[in-house]
Amino acid sequence: MARSLAGFLALFLFVLICGAASLFQPISDSHRSAALELFTPTHGSFKSLEETYEALRTFEVLGIGKKPDVTATACRSISETLGLLTSTPKDLFYALKANSIVKCKINEKTSEGIITRLNTAVNGASSLLDFYYSIGGLVLIKDQTSKADVYLTDAEGVFRSVKAFSQSDGRWRYSSNNPESSAFAAGIALETLAGIVSLASSEMDQSLIITLKNDISKLFDSIEKYDDGALYFDDKLVDGHEHQGPLSTTSSVVRGLTAFAAVTAGSVNLPGDKILGLAKFFLGIGVPGDAKDFFNQIDSLACLESNRVSIPLILSLPSTELSLTKKDSLKVRVNTVLGSNAPPLTVKLVGAFSSGSKDASLVESQELKFDAETGVHILSSLPKSIDVGSYTFVFEIVLHESEHEKVYVTGNQTKVPIFVTGLIKIENAEITVLDGDLGSIETQKKLDLAGQNVVSLSANHLQKLRISFQLTTPRGRAFKPHQALLKLRHESKIEHIFVVGNSGKQFEILLNFLGLVEKFFYLSGRYDIELAVGDAVMENSLLRAIGHIELDLPEPPEKAPRPPPQPVDPYSRYGPKAEITHIFRAPEKHPPKELSLAFLGLTILPLLGFLVGVLRLGVNLKNFPSKAIPATFAILFHVGIGAVLLLYVLFWLKLDLFQTLKLLGFLGVFLVLVGHRILSHLAAASAKVKSA
Numbered sequence: 001m002a003r004s005l006a007g008f009l010a011l012f013l014f015v016l017i018c019g020a021a022s023l024f025q026p027i028s029d030s031h032r033s034a035a036l037e038l039f040t041p042t043h044g045s046f047k048s049l050e051e052t053y054e055a056l057r058t059f060e061v062l063g064i065g066k067k068p069d070v071t072a073t074a075c076r077s078i079s080e081t082l083g084l085l086t087s088t089p090k091d092l093f094y095a096l097k098a099n100s101i102v103k104c105k106i107n108e109k110t111s112e113g114i115i116t117r118l119n120t121a122v123n124g125a126s127s128l129l130d131f132y133y134s135i136g137g138l139v140l141i142k143d144q145t146s147k148a149d150v151y152l153t154d155a156e157g158v159f160r161s162v163k164a165f166s167q168s169d170g171r172w173r174y175s176s177n178n179p180e181s182s183a184f185a186a187g188i189a190l191e192t193l194a195g196i197v198s199l200a201s202s203e204m205d206q207s208l209i210i211t212l213k214n215d216i217s218k219l220f221d222s223i224e225k226y227d228d229g230a231l232y233f234d235d236k237l238v239d240g241h242e243h244q245g246p247l248s249t250t251s252s253v254v255r256g257l258t259a260f261a262a263v264t265a266g267s268v269n270l271p272g273d274k275i276l277g278l279a280k281f282f283l284g285i286g287v288p289g290d291a292k293d294f295f296n297q298i299d300s301l302a303c304l305e306s307n308r309v310s311i312p313l314i315l316s317l318p319s320t321e322l323s324l325t326k327k328d329s330l331k332v333r334v335n336t337v338l339g340s341n342a343p344p345l346t347v348k349l350v351g352a353f354s355s356g357s358k359d360a361s362l363v364e365s366q367e368l369k370f371d372a373e374t375g376v377h378i379l380s381s382l383p384k385s386i387d388v389g390s391y392t393f394v395f396e397i398v399l400h401e402s403e404h405e406k407v408y409v410t411g412n413q414t415k416v417p418i419f420v421t422g423l424i425k426i427e428n429a430e431i432t433v434l435d436g437d438l439g440s441i442e443t444q445k446k447l448d449l450a451g452q453n454v455v456s457l458s459a460n461h462l463q464k465l466r467i468s469f470q471l472t473t474p475r476g477r478a479f480k481p482h483q484a485l486l487k488l489r490h491e492s493k494i495e496h497i498f499v500v501g502n503s504g505k506q507f508e509i510l511l512n513f514l515g516l517v518e519k520f521f522y523l524s525g526r527y528d529i530e531l532a533v534g535d536a537v538m539e540n541s542l543l544r545a546i547g548h549i550e551l552d553l554p555e556p557p558e559k560a561p562r563p564p565p566q567p568v569d570p571y572s573r574y575g576p577k578a579e580i581t582h583i584f585r586a587p588e589k590h591p592p593k594e595l596s597l598a599f600l601g602l603t604i605l606p607l608l609g610f611l612v613g614v615l616r617l618g619v620n621l622k623n624f625p626s627k628a629i630p631a632t633f634a635i636l637f638h639v640g641i642g643a644v645l646l647l648y649v650l651f652w653l654k655l656d657l658f659q660t661l662k663l664l665g666f667l668g669v670f671l672v673l674v675g676h677r678i679l680s681h682l683a684a685a686s687a688k689v690k691s692a
Contacts, residue, residue: 023416024283025316026339027301031287032062035298038291045073049081049091053098054295060101061302061338075104082110089121089133096140111145122158127175131162132188135195142199155200159208162192170219183233183253184244186219190256197263209264216257220274229411230284231277247285251296254278258307272310272409279304279312279337301337310409313342315395317416318376324388324422324474325539330379332368334397334410343408344400346370347377350413351394352386361394362386387475388422388537421537422474424481429469431455431529431546436462436514447546449531455547461513461554467500467531467546468508478505481535488527488549493566496520500531513551521563522556623682630681633674640671 039046039055046052052074059067081087081095092114099106106114118141121134135158142150152158165173171181172189193212197204223231224246233253234246244252261268282301288294304312315334322328330349334342347368351361362385368377397410429447434440442463445455449469459465467486471479484500486509496519500509513520528548534541590596625631644667651660 023316023320024280024314026283026314026335026337027062027298028339031298032064034287034294035059035062035064036067038289038294039068041068041070041073044068045070045077049074049077049094049098051291052077053094053101054291054299056098056101058295058298061298071102074098074102078102078104079106082106082114085117089118089130089137092118093133093137093140096137096144099144100140106144108145111141114141115145115150119152122152125161128162128165128172128185128189128192129174131158132192135192135199138199139195150199151201152196152199153201155196155202156205156208159193159196159204162189162196163208163212165189166215168218169222170215170217171222182235182244182249183219183222184235184249186215187249187252187254187256190216190253190260194256194259194263197260212260213264213268216260216268217270219253220270223274223277225277226281226284228280228284229277230281231274232281246281247288247293248296250278250281251300254300254303257309258303261308268309270309272312273411275304275307275310276312276409276411279314283314283337305336305338305340311407312337313345313397313408313410315347315397315410315414315416320417321419321421322382323539324382324420327381330368330382330393332377332379332395333375334377341375343404345404345410346398346400348396348398349379349393350396352383352418353392353394355390355392355417362391382420384475386420387473387477388420388424388479390537391418391420392416393418419537421539423540424479424535424538425470425472425474426450426533426540426542427470427472430467431457432466432468433457433459433549434464434466434510436464436512439464449533449542449544449546450540454545456549457547458550458552459513460552461517463513465511465513465549466508468506470505471502471507471533472505479535479538481533481538481541483532483534485532487530487532489530490520490523491526492523492563494521494523494563500533513553517553518561520551520553522553522560523563524551524553526550623685625678625681625685630678633678633681636674637671637678640667640674643667644671 035058039051039058041055046055052070055068056070056074078095078099081091084091087095096114115138118134118137121130122138125131125134138150138152164176165185166189167173167181169181170186171183172185173179173181174185190212197209222233224234225231232246233249235244235249257268257270279301282297282304285293285297288297313334314337315332318331318333319328322330332347334345334347336342347370348365349363349368350365352363353359353361363383366379368379370377393416395414395416396412397414399405399408399410426449429449431445431447432441433443435442442459443457445457447453447455447467447469457465471481473479480502484502484507486498486500488496488498496516498509498511500507502508526548527550528545530543530545532543534543625634644664647655647660647663647667651657655663
């Protein structure tokens, strides 16, 4: 029970700290390993060009060198799709997406055909997705061909056609016939409009751009927030379209936002904290287990890594557990979301607070020293005010160059949960048996809780047991662990657990046996004593048997409570059972030996009569076969009969019934086979004699 309580308290402390502050880590090698597992081609290719693009894009962003080689099969599939006249704009879009990475050569005639078909699709588009695939395809073919005439003749007209699907709250509809709007559709619309701007043959009407920027601001007004500062978009179920979760919805908005910001002059008026909140959302997911979710996470982070709005910087710690015993240094990293190096900056520790406390900061603001070789900001020694315990450290990032403040966003302050552990000094440990009336010391012994010594005590119900010790932190302060428990276990396996109280550094418990006789069920005998002292930040937590005490308790009165039944081990039913001893009836008295031999002689007389009769009559061998094969079967038949007679003798002398029946079965089959052959021969010979 003490071990279970220790584990529960440690878990509770961890949850409490994580609830107060959260730590986000940039993309790491665990993502690269997961990418190779999630994106595995079947027989050298992926199921579709969409999956091919998502896999190749993920490998490209993560910089994975040893990746599956699908270039040949991808180029073949891309060429087939681009050459088919029946390919839809969606098919062409994903074929060109995949080709933007594998760089397959597209001949000029095919390119012209694709441009013509996509322009036709733009003119006939009636829904947001129609515009998205056709405009997106034109943007991609423009980047992959040498032709300079890939543009929209009426870009503003197409822009207004797409803008007609927008709503007043910044969300968008998929078509004019569908009244439902969504943030996912807004992301698609922004990406589409960014494509229209890049395909315009002349400068767009700036009023359209300004209006769209206002729509983006309205869209971000509806963004949702987690307690850890992560921001995300979510949609209710949209009629006629598959519901998109927060990850795919937020990813769509990020792609659209960064694409639009890349093709327009000026800046999108969005607070940097919202961009940082989006980055925290994607990093807070960890490593998704679904390939689509994994792609959305990595692709969105890549968009945030190089966007023109604000590039988020992430503060992380290699370890949030520091040991005073080992004199660990506080180390901090600042990177982009994909783990790239940050611009020149300074990290400051501006505050440190005990978890759950609203008191003033325990430290003064101080800068961390930057190590250029490792790229880590270091505080070599913790302040003296920081002792063992759980804290929330508050960091602030200060960029060195003012120009970088327009490019990067760091957030105001970053709160990080920190565990500070250490060896707790356990001193002045004693166990004492006191006289109940006078309180005088009957027996007193020192305890070495760091060693393995045990004590042996005895007491009666009129005496008391006292256990005391002191706990001190490495900084010399009083330490109060999350648990300090004393357990007494009777030889009948009944346990009693008591909480050890404290006053400052001193921990003490006094057991008055007179008041505990009912709790102990008046059970005299040996009680083993166990002490448990533990805490998540205590490096030398202990659960130790410190000895035993022989208790002499009075006899229980008639209505005294009975000890509870001890739980039965459910696996004991499968253990060895008690040995069963059979008692047989005594054998009956045997008759005299002479009488038994006389009866044996009488049983042999019929056999002797049979033998005498055979000798008197003579043996008839006239019908014994003369030919070799029939004679052999005849001999085997008689040998088999003799074997059966011998088996009967062995049954009486040695064999049991089961052994005899098994052997008799084999002999019976043998006799049937050879007997049938010899009898068939005799029948045939008899038939010849009669016919003659």
